[in-house]
Amino acid sequence: xxxxxxxxxxxxxALGIVLLLAVSVLIFAGTQILPGDxxxxxxxxSATPESLANLREQLGLNAPAYVRYFHWLGGVLxxxxxxxxxxxxxxxxxxKGRLWNTLFLAFxxxxxxxPLAIILGLIAVRYRNGWVDKLISGLALASTSFxxxxxxxxxxxxxxxxxxxxxxxxxxxxxxxxxERMQAIALPATALTLVVLAHMMRMTRAAILNVMQSAYVxxxxxxxxxxxxxxxxxxFPNAIxxxxxxxxxxxxxxxxxxxxxxxxxxxPGMGQYLVDHVTKRDVPVVQAVGxxxxxxxxxxxxxxxxxxxIANPRLRHPK
Amino acid sequence: MADTKANPGQSKQGLLLDIRNLRIEATVYPPGxxxxxxxxxxxxxxxxxxxxxxGLIGESGAGKSTIGxxxxxxxxxxxxxxxxxxxxxxxxxxxxxxDGFRKLRGREVCYVAQSAAAAFNxxxxxxxxxxxxTLLHGTATRAEAEKRAVALFKKLSLPNxxxxxxxxxxxxxxxxxxxxxxxxxxxxxPDLIVFDEPTTALDVTTQIDVLAAIKDAIRDTHVAALYxxxxxxxxxxxxxxxxxxxxxxxxxxxxxxxxxxxxxQEYTNALVSVHEIEHAEQKPGTAPFxxxxxxxxxxxxxxxxxxxxxxxDIYPGQTLAVVGESGSGKSTLARAITxxxxxxxxxxTFDGRPLANRLADRPKEDLRQLQMxxxxxxxxxxxxxxxGTIIGRPLEFYFGIRGRERDKRVAxxxxxxxxxxxxxxxxxxxxxxxxxxxxxxxxSLAAKPKLIICDEVTSALDPLVAHGxxxxxxxxxxxxxxxxxxxxxxxxTVKSIADSIAVMYRGEVVRYGPKSTVLTPPxxxxxxxxxxxxxxxxxxWLEKAIKGRRMASAGN
Numbered sequence: 001x002x003x004x005x006x007x008x009x010x011x012x013x014a015l016g017i018v019l020l021l022a023v024s025v026l027i028f029a030g031t032q033i034l035p036g037d038x039x040x041x042x043x044x045x046s047a048t049p050e051s052l053a054n055l056r057e058q059l060g061l062n063a064p065a066y067v068r069y070f071h072w073l074g075g076v077l078x079x080x081x082x083x084x085x086x087x088x089x090x091x092x093x094x095x096k097g098r099l100w101n102t103l104f105l106a107f108x109x110x111x112x113x114x115p116l117a118i119i120l121g122l123i124a125v126r127y128r129n130g131w132v133d134k135l136i137s138g139l140a141l142a143s144t145s146f147x148x149x150x151x152x153x154x155x156x157x158x159x160x161x162x163x164x165x166x167x168x169x170x171x172x173x174x175x176x177x178x179x180e181r182m183q184a185i186a187l188p189a190t191a192l193t194l195v196v197l198a199h200m201m202r203m204t205r206a207a208i209l210n211v212m213q214s215a216y217v218x219x220x221x222x223x224x225x226x227x228x229x230x231x232x233x234x235x236f237p238n239a240i241x242x243x244x245x246x247x248x249x250x251x252x253x254x255x256x257x258x259x260x261x262x263x264x265x266x267x268p269g270m271g272q273y274l275v276d277h278v279t280k281r282d283v284p285v286v287q288a289v290g291x292x293x294x295x296x297x298x299x300x301x302x303x304x305x306x307x308x309x310i311a312n313p314r315l316r317h318p319k
Numbered sequence: 320m321a322d323t324k325a326n327p328g329q330s331k332q333g334l335l336l337d338i339r340n341l342r343i344e345a346t347v348y349p350p351g352x353x354x355x356x357x358x359x360x361x362x363x364x365x366x367x368x369x370x371x372x373x374g375l376i377g378e379s380g381a382g383k384s385t386i387g388x389x390x391x392x393x394x395x396x397x398x399x400x401x402x403x404x405x406x407x408x409x410x411x412x413x414x415x416x417x418d419g420f421r422k423l424r425g426r427e428v429c430y431v432a433q434s435a436a437a438a439f440n441x442x443x444x445x446x447x448x449x450x451x452x453t454l455l456h457g458t459a460t461r462a463e464a465e466k467r468a469v470a471l472f473k474k475l476s477l478p479n480x481x482x483x484x485x486x487x488x489x490x491x492x493x494x495x496x497x498x499x500x501x502x503x504x505x506x507x508x509p510d511l512i513v514f515d516e517p518t519t520a521l522d523v524t525t526q527i528d529v530l531a532a533i534k535d536a537i538r539d540t541h542v543a544a545l546y547x548x549x550x551x552x553x554x555x556x557x558x559x560x561x562x563x564x565x566x567x568x569x570x571x572x573x574x575x576x577x578x579x580x581x582x583x584q585e586y587t588n589a590l591v592s593v594h595e596i597e598h599a600e601q602k603p604g605t606a607p608f609x610x611x612x613x614x615x616x617x618x619x620x621x622x623x624x625x626x627x628x629x630x631x632d633i634y635p636g637q638t639l640a641v642v643g644e645s646g647s648g649k650s651t652l653a654r655a656i657t658x659x660x661x662x663x664x665x666x667x668t669f670d671g672r673p674l675a676n677r678l679a680d681r682p683k684e685d686l687r688q689l690q691m692x693x694x695x696x697x698x699x700x701x702x703x704x705x706x707g708t709i710i711g712r713p714l715e716f717y718f719g720i721r722g723r724e725r726d727k728r729v730a731x732x733x734x735x736x737x738x739x740x741x742x743x744x745x746x747x748x749x750x751x752x753x754x755x756x757x758x759x760x761x762x763s764l765a766a767k768p769k770l771i772i773c774d775e776v777t778s779a780l781d782p783l784v785a786h787g788x789x790x791x792x793x794x795x796x797x798x799x800x801x802x803x804x805x806x807x808x809x810x811x812t813v814k815s816i817a818d819s820i821a822v823m824y825r826g827e828v829v830r831y832g833p834k835s836t837v838l839t840p841p842x843x844x845x846x847x848x849x850x851x852x853x854x855x856x857x858x859x860w861l862e863k864a865i866k867g868r869r870m871a872s873a874g875n
Contacts, residue, residue, distance in 0.1 A: 215437035222391060223425035223452040237442035313441055313487045 004318055008309050016302045023294040024076070028069045031283045041281045042085060059085075072287070081288040086280040091288045095273070099292065101172060102262070102269035105185050106254035109192040113254075114247055117197050121204025121243075122236065126228050128209065137205075140198035152191045152264040159187055170265040188265045192258065196250040203246035207239035214238070241308035248304035256293045335408065335510055335543050336367040336390055342402030343385050343394070343567075359385050359398065360567040369510065370541040374558035374575070376551055376590070378781035379752070382567035383547045387513040390545065391428045392420035408510065425452030429504035433516040435496035439488035445499055446484025453507040464506060471502035474539065475532045494525035498532050505540055512537075514546045518553060522644035523808060524852045530556060531865055549781060551590055552854035555579050556861040563587050579856050589783065591856065596789055596815035600834045603819065607632035608802070609656070609770055614665035616655050625651045626662070627826045633770060636800040640813040640834075642849065643823035649806045652823070653772045656804070657689055687717045690763035694775035696755035700747045706733075706758050707743035713765040732761040735798075736791060753784035760791065764799065772804045777812060789815055810853045814838070822846050 039055040040047065056062055060071070075082060081091035120140070124133045143151070160168030166186045176184075211217065212235055220234040259271035266272070270289060277285035309315055343360035360382040367373050375383040389400055392412050404411045412423060429452070432438035439448060450464035459467065465484070472480035475498040488496060497517055504512045517533060518526040534557050537544055548554050554561055554575075561578040563570040563586065571584045582588045609632070616626040626648050633639050641649045654660040656667055658678035667674045669688065675681045693699040700709055710729045714720040720728060730740050736757040747755055756776060763771050773792070777785035793816060795801065805816055813820060813834075820837040822830040824845045830837055842850065851864050 215432055215434060216440040218395070219430070219432065219438045219448075220440070220451075221424070222393060222430045224421040224423070224455060225425075225451075226421065234440050234442075238440070314489050317487050317490060319490050 005309060005315055008315065009306050012302050012305045012309075016298045020295055020298050023298070024073060024291055025069070027287055027290045027294070028065075028072065031287055032065055034283075076288075076291065082284040084277070084282055084285050086277065086282045086285075091285055095270070095288065095292070097174070098268055098270050098273050101267065102255055102258060102271065104181075105188055105192070105258065105262075105267065105269060106251065108182070108185060109189040109196070109254050110251055112189065113193040113196050113250070114200065116193070117200035117247075118204050118243065120197075120201045121208065122228075122231055124201070124205045125208045125212065125231055125235070128205075133205075137198075137202065140201050143194040144198035146194075148191055148195050148260050149264055151194050152188070152261055155187045155191055156264075168265070170267040172268060185267070188258075188261050188267055191261050191264075192254055195261075196253060200243075200246055200250050204239070204243050207242040208235045211235045211238045237311075240311045244307045244311070245304045248300045248307075252297045252300045255296050333369040334366060335369045336365075336545075337406040338363065338365050338386070338389070338403065339406070340364055340403040341386065341389060341400070341405065343382070343389060343398060344401045345394075345396065345398045358567065360389075362403065363564070363567070363569050364403075365562060365572070367511070367543055367545065370543055371560070372537060372544045372546055372558045374554035374561040375545055375547045375564060376549065376554055376561055377564035377570075378549060378783065380566065381564040383549075383564055384515050385567075386564070387515055387545045387547050388430070390511060390513060391424050391430065393424070422456070425509075426456040426458065426507055427509055428511045428513065429507060429509045431497075431500050431504050431512060431514045431517045434493075434520045435500040435517075436488065436493050436520075438500060439496060441488055443487075444484065445486055445488065445491065449484060449499065449503040449506055452503070456507060458507060467508075468502060468506050471505050471536070472499070474536055475499075475502055476528075477502075494521050494529050497521060497529050501529075501533055501536060505536060505542065508540075509542060511543045511545070514544055514548075516548050517546075519548065519550070523810070523854075524644055524848055526553070526854075527852045527861065527864060530854075531861055533557065534861065550854065551579060552856045552860075555856055555858055556854065563590065576858060579858075596786070596793070598793060598815055598817075601634075601637050601818045603632070603637070603833065604634045607634050608670055609633040610668045611652070611656060612666050612668065614652075614655050614662045614667065616651060616660055616662045618660070624663075625826050626655060628665070629655075629823075629826075629828055630665075631821050631828065631831060633802050633804060634818075635769065636796060636802055637818040638796065638803040638805050638816050640805045640807060640817035640820045641823060642807060642810060642813055642820060644808060644849075646825075647823040648826040649808075649823055650774055651826075653691070653774055653804065653806060657691065657772065683717065687713075687766045688769045689772065690766050690768040690770070691772045691774065692756070692759045692763055692776045694778050696752065696759045696776075696779075697747060699759055700755065700762075702747050704746075705743065706745050706747070706750070709747075709758060710761045710765055713762060717766050728765070732765055735764065735795065736761045751784075752780055753787060756780065756788055757791065760788075760795070764795065764801070767799075768801060770802045770804060772806070774806045775808070776805075778807065778809065785812070792816065810850065822849065 039052050039059065039061065043051060043055060060068060063071075072082065079092055081095065083089065084091050084094065120136050124136045127133050156168045159166045167184055168187070170184045170188050172181055172184050208231060212231075217230060217234055220230045225233070255270075258269060259275060261267070262269045262271035263275055270292070274286065274289045277289075340362045341360055341364065342358065342362055344356055344358050346354050347357050348354045363382070363386060365373065365386075375386060377383050385395070385398060388395065389405055390407065392400075392405070392415075394400060400413060403413075405413050407423065407427060412419060415423075439445065446465060446468060449468045450461065453459050453464040453467070454461060468484060469480050472483055477483055477495055477498055483491065483495075483499070491499065501512075501517070514533065518529050521529060530553065537557070544557075546554055546557055551561075558575050560573065561575050562572040563578065563584070565586055571578065571582065571587045573583075577583075578587060579591055582591055611629060611631045614626055614629045615624055617624050629648070629652060631639060631641075631652075641652060643649050651660060655662045658674070658676065658681055661676040669685065674685060678686075707726070707729050710732050711725050714725050714728055726743075729743060733740060733742060738754060738757055742750070742754070742758075747758070750758065759776075760771075777788050780788065789812065792803065796803065803816070805813070807813060817834045819833050820831070821828045822837065822845065830843055830846050837846070838850075848868060851867060854860065
């Protein structure tokens, strides 16, 4: 590791932190702009003006916005996400289990989707413009074009209702055996895989095809390498940066964008938690979940950037 | 190495390659028309004996590379071999199919590309790439192959032959990469190497070293070679025989001496004698209209100065040629004058007043007076605009001329660049390389500038086409009294067009003055190197030139 790389990486991380702070301001401002009053929401339409004023005082809603922001931010930095208004529970504690569930689901969806997408992309390039390529692209695009709730219900209809292989409702609980847990998430993980597969596969294909025009690919062909080895040894390593980028975007989607899938399969993850509390107008929870989603998104993008920097031999081995 | 055999390729002893009636076709997709088949190579036959070198020469589109690659059963893009036989080591390789091609590529026949910088994979170490073919075909173990590679690096006089294989392509200079690529081709001990313009992308001072290294390696390893180039002077140094091609047809085939001394075909004769244009030097006038004084410039906040204290003058209606190898700061000087790269120190004066350093601070009138023409004419034009729009744009922008008046002026300009009215509605893709450059010239003339900066404008063109462009530029200079700042690495071009010359080396002007003075001895060491590195159409020139050099070239 040499200093120009370390410098670039440090810059990326610093930029990520600045970005996260900016997002936290936006999230806070956004929840302030939203119409409606928390005290009113809690007490209902019939509340007297006195009780409303009392509750506002109690919740600290009368302090200026920037004071409340820094108060909130200070709490977040030490792991205190506040208390849910609707239930009075500590948000950090409730989120912990759910975040773990969401990451578990995303992890297994990614373990299937990423290698599958890249291998399909490689195969599509190898047989480019032939029927294999068209079949792969066609199926992948079709699976992406269907909305995820549709795919979810189709999966439920066949695998849960008709053939009864997997459960239609993905209930998980603490201390659940690994095998059962895997069986429970089989359908939501499949739905997520189908949703993200095509994007990664198409990008892999495009990135490699772009490199296939290079003179060094011709050099490899003229050495007598087989078509697949030309792609694997000479084209793929140079296409890795854009592929990592799209993979990371999709990983972020697996964590942040699972809301609909979690609701369909009644999976106790972050998405469902968020949807529940949006309907209850529970601002502290929405803020906390929003911030966590933003952090996941920014972190994965930083990882993508760093991976792309490291994958570049010009930066790894300066002159 | 050269001989004057009367019947080239007639002896059947030790015959390595025998191409008979080769026909190569491709499908082209012209814009707005139905796809059609074109024939790239028309029934060309050639033979090559073991250990001999055959030069294939011609302009672009002559089919040189296509024929060369056919010896490996390879067609670039959609190119197809549709007829004839390619007999290599006694068998017709066209009948062996894809597996047969794979077995011979990298083992019996190897390839050295024009730009090694692009032909090496940036993601892998040089050594891994050099021994890849050898290992793939199983002709040696890894240790043996690496030992062979190091020996070849030594033979090709690469610096640090033991460790250069550990480097990545971007860590090695262009001239060195070209030699590493030659080592890569030799490593699997093939019977035939196809050299495809191996020195064309190099500086003239570097080319001579690489050429000598390639020549020695061919001699010592007894490998046969097809040497493809458009430069007769280069091919005359390495070939036993030369085949001249044009439009995919054989023009003339003979011993090297016969081709360059007694060409039998008119076209060969034109190639041999293309270079000279007589241009009488004009004496510098009383006052220069543009002066560059003590300009120093760097990119970014770098400490490395790309221009160091450069001063030159340009006189009305005259040509200042700036010569030097790549990285010497020629193009940076142009960028400093046009304001694209504001100088850190020094000034550029125009008509007695200083020009603003930054392009954005210059009034439109100053922009109009300085126009540029680039090396790559096709990327300097918007592919979606017609020739009429491209040439008409400066008329509208600088003079507000529109409608019929504009069309009239465009027609006049097309006339000036010797292209007819019929080109007004054409798109750049429908023009040849020379025509594109002519349109760029017309576009710059439309602004009626005092100075046109020509940045390597003939470097990407075939010699005969380049010749036409230079003549046109000289004629236009007489008619319009426009001055040129002519940036080039080609000394033959300089002799044809310049009134004064500035020789640049590592950001400094090392020699400057009227053409006659600059080109008359005694020379400084660098100018001497530059002048002595220009290939001459003389058998044995290479050895003489290498022996007579006073300084080694820098960027080899």
